[in-house]
Amino acid sequence: MSRTQVPPSKITAHSTSIICQDTDLRGDITISEGVIVHPKSTILSLNNAPIIIGKNCIIEEGSIIVNRNQEMMRIGDNNRFMVGCRIEANSIGNWNTFQPRSVVSSNIIISDNCTISAGTTLIPSPTIQEGAIETIPSYTVVYGSNSEKRKWDGTGELSEKNLREKHIEYLREIIPKYNRLRPTT
Amino acid sequence: MGAFDPIITYEKGTYIETDTGNKVSRKASITGATNIILGGKSIIKNDTILRGDLRRSTAGQHVVLSIGRYCLIGENSIIRPPGKLHKGSFTFYPIRISDFVHIQSNCIIEAASIGSCVEIGKNCIIGKFVIIKDLAIILPDTVLPEGTIVPPMSIWGGNPGKLVDTLPETYQETMESKCKNYYLRFKSA
Numbered sequence: 374m375s376r377t378q379v380p381p382s383k384i385t386a387h388s389t390s391i392i393c394q395d396t397d398l399r400g401d402i403t404i405s406e407g408v409i410v411h412p413k414s415t416i417l418s419l420n421n422a423p424i425i426i427g428k429n430c431i432i433e434e435g436s437i438i439v440n441r442n443q444e445m446m447r448i449g450d451n452n453r454f455m456v457g458c459r460i461e462a463n464s465i466g467n468w469n470t471f472q473p474r475s476v477v478s479s480n481i482i483i484s485d486n487c488t489i490s491a492g493t494t495l496i497p498s499p500t501i502q503e504g505a506i507e508t509i510p511s512y513t514v515v516y517g518s519n520s521e522k523r524k525w526d527g528t529g530e531l532s533e534k535n536l537r538e539k540h541i542e543y544l545r546e547i548i549p550k551y552n553r554l555r556p557t558t
Numbered sequence: 559m560g561a562f563d564p565i566i567t568y569e570k571g572t573y574i575e576t577d578t579g580n581k582v583s584r585k586a587s588i589t590g591a592t593n594i595i596l597g598g599k600s601i602i603k604n605d606t607i608l609r610g611d612l613r614r615s616t617a618g619q620h621v622v623l624s625i626g627r628y629c630l631i632g633e634n635s636i637i638r639p640p641g642k643l644h645k646g647s648f649t650f651y652p653i654r655i656s657d658f659v660h661i662q663s664n665c666i667i668e669a670a671s672i673g674s675c676v677e678i679g680k681n682c683i684i685g686k687f688v689i690i691k692d693l694a695i696i697l698p699d700t701v702l703p704e705g706t707i708v709p710p711m712s713i714w715g716g717n718p719g720k721l722v723d724t725l726p727e728t729y730q731e732t733m734e735s736k737c738k739n740y741y742l743r744f745k746s747a
Contacts, residue, residue, distance in 0.1 A: 395587065413587060413607055434607050435636055435666075456636050456666050473666045473683045491683045492701045492717050518701075518717040532643075539648035540641060543615060551590045551611030 386557040391545060394553035400424065400440070404557075405450075408432070409544050412552055414454075415439075422446065427467070429541055430454070436471070441479050449485070451537060458489070463506060468534065475515070480504065484511040486525065493520040563739065567747040572604075581744065593622035597657065599741050600629040609638040615649040622650070626657035626674065628737040633663040640668045640686035656692070658737040673710070675733040693729055697722065 386392055386404040393412040400418030404410070407429040414432045418424050418440040427450035432438070435457040440446040442463060449467035454460065458471040461478055466485035471477065475489040478496045489495055493515045497507040512525040548554075573581045578598035586602050588594065590610030602608070608631075614620045622639050631637065641650040653667070656674035661667065664681045669688040672678075676690050679698030690696070690708040697715030708714055713723040 412589065434609070434638070456638065456668075473668075473685075474681075491685065491703070492699075536643050536648070539643055539646075543641075543648040543650075547611060547613065 386555070388557050390557055391548055392555040392557060393548070394555055396555070402426070405430075407541065407545075409541060409548060411548070418446070424448070427452070429538075431537075431541055431544065436460070451534070453537065466511070468537075480506045482506055482508045484509060484513075486512050486527075486530070488514045488516075488525065490514065490516040493517070495520065563743060566740075566744045568744070570746040573746070579741075590622060593620060595621055595624040597625055597627040597629070599627050600625055600631075601741065601744055602631045603633045603635075603663075605634045606631050607636040607638070609636075612639045612641065612650040614651070615647060621652055623653050623655075625655045626659065628658050628734075628741055629655060630660045630662075630737070630740060632661055632665065632680070635661055635663060635665040635667065637661075637667045640670060642687070651687070658734050660733075660737060660740070662698070675730050675737075677733065693725060693733070695725065 382399050383401045384398050387406040389406045390404045390408040392410040395412035396410050397415040400421050401423040402416055403425045405426060405428045408426055410432045411434045413434040415437045416424060420443050422440050422443050422445055424440050424446045426448045429450055430452045432454045433456045436454040437459045439461045441461055448465045451467055452465060452469045454471045455473045457474040459476045460471060462481045462483050465483045468485055469483055469487045471489045472491040474492050476494040477489060480497045487509055495515050501507055512527060514523050514525050573583050575581050580596045580598060580600050582602045583604045585604040586606045588608045593610035593613050594608060608623060610622045613622045639650040639653050641648060651670060653669060654671040658675045659672055661678045662680045665678055667684045668686045669684045669690060672690045673692035675693045678696045681699045682696050683701045685702050685704040687704060688702050688706045691710040693710045694708045695713045700715050700719045701717040702719040711725045712721055715722045
């Protein structure tokens with residue numbers, strides 16, 4: 374039995390991005406400046422539709438980013454994909470946090486500053502038409518065992534952003550010391 | 559947990575045994591191994607990820623991850639140090655895991671410290687800077703949010719994790735013998 378032919382990967386990475394060797398990148402992937410991809414993470418595009426990752430994103434170990442659609446998956450700037458999250462959203466804005474083991478299904482568009490908390494699942498609401506795409510508004514927080522939604526009033530937003538910037542700065546310093554990196558062009 | 563428990567076997571050569579009796583799977587991905595201390599007689603199973611590379615920002619030698627004796631890190635578990643801003647600069651903080659700690663499969667651990675005789679069930683997510691004191695049980699599928707402190711002799715479960723029950727006073731002996739027993743039963747085929 375032969376496996377279905379996978380088209381050759383086309384990975385374009387900016388020279389300031391840091392991508393560890395031990396990662397699984399398949400399909401047409403564009404990685405912008407300053408992105409950090411930890412070891413053991415996966416980025417897949419199944420139909421060879423492009424995935425574009427914006428500036429200064431952090432993709433931690435065990436996270437899976439999948440594009441199941443025919444269209445391009447665009448991920449904005451400064452997003453953080455924490456350990457073991459699984460993201461299949463159609464598009465993602467800026468400054469979002471996907472906490473450990475959060476799941477975002479397809480047919481979802483995520484705006485800015487959203488937090489998908491640990492262990493939650495985000496699926497399109499059952500009341501909308503099947504196959505329709507739901508847009509998650511900015512500052513949404515998905516939390517708890519029932520994956521409920523509420524709004525973040527934006528307190529401590531500035532310090533959060535500051536923390537994110539300092540975090541990525543420090544990772545840039547420390548990751549190349551201990552991990553083998555993929556050559557970026 | 560008795561004399562008649564079955565032996566847990568692994569294929570010969572898939573685990574590395576150290577002088578102090580640690581059994582570390584060859585399939586575990588351990589980064590920054592120089593920053594990790596294993597106390598002895600601990601088992602690290604397949605496909606675990608230990609991030610020893612995420613160390614403190616100040617110069618010099620730092621222990622990132624110290625694991626005590628008779629510990630178990632289950633399959634696919636990820637242990638990574640928590641990080642935060644300290645005096646304006648970002649730094650990671652070390653994780654201390656004491657003796658007799660069982661961490662089952664598929665856990666994500668970002669705790670600051672875990673006391674002795676703690677059992678963490680399957681699929682748990684332990685958030686940043688969580689402190690788990692001695693003698694605690696974290697039930698399977700629990701999510702402990704950032705900064706939770708788990709007191710001694712307690713059982714926690716749910717998402718977000720809450721106190722569910724307390725433990726009997728004999729639990730220390732039970733857990734110690736369980737951990738020792740598990741180590742003795744874990745042998746190569």
